[in-house]
Amino acid sequence: MKTWTDEMIALLGTESDTALGDRWGMSRMTVARKRQSLAIAPYDLKQGGFQRETLFRWSPENLALLGQEPDATVARRLGISRRAVYLMRLRQGLDPAKRAPRVYTLPPEAVPLLGKLRDAELAHRFGIPDDLVYRERKRRDIPKLQDEKPLSEALLADLGTDSDRVIGLRHGVHYSKVRQLRLKRQIPAYKRPNRKKMAAGGTATDGGHRR
Incomplete structure (x- = not known):
């Protein structure tokens, strides 16, 4: 599975x-x-x-x-x-590329790098599935690589207030990490306001009707 x-x-x-x-x-x-x-x-x-x-x-x-x-x-x-x-x-008359065979064992040269690189980065470097790296690291009780700098309170406070990509650029964090943090905290994705409705006198949520 x-x-x-x-x-x-x-x-x-x-x-x-x-x-x-x-x-x-x-x-x-x-x-x-x-x-x-x-x-x-x-x-x-x-x-x-x-x-x-x-x-x-x-x-x-x-x-x-x-x-x-x-x-x-x-x-x-x-x-x-x-x-x-x-x-x-x-x-162009070209055949499709052949998919690389499924790898079930971790290359010996990749073992010393477990926990020293992110699982996805290590998998990409050796052309192996991410989940294989994850399983082998867990089997050896090797903790995953932690971020070098702790997450700032400002970053956590910004989650969901703008797009994940914009927040990532603002704090120097990859947007996939921002997405992961937001989903883990069950924070909904940012929805950009409808400028046309706001210009017409409404708000992003009231459908443009004045109260």
Whole structure:
């Protein structure tokens, strides 16, 4: 049975379900069900800056990525949908990249780094699943890497008052950590006020009706 680590949960919604599934060796639906159970919104593939994929220009460097990595990974790198990558790869006559075989054992050279690097960072460095690093660290009773600096009261007070990304930039903390802290404290995500309604004389919550 899949073990969901804190690091994995913090990444839900920050990348596509397919890309995370490829990284963790599980299906897209497994990731989607876990994300939905935690009421986390799906990753917006258009947030990379491309409002329409038809405006995207395939440079030689971008084309060179096709077939070398999974379509979902290429899509995440380029900020476009997986389907756009899939169609272009077919147009180029390229076969899909072969998924790396599932790793069930921790490389010996990774063992000394357990607890000295974040589980996700260690997994990325050796190309192994995050949950494998987590299980092996727990089996050896090695505590996870703690933040070098304690969380400030100002950061905790800011949770939910602005987007996780903005708060992270403000306090020098990765936005996934901000999201994790907010979810752990059951603080709802920040909702940006409706400027049009406020300009019309209403508030963000009263639907624009004056009292």
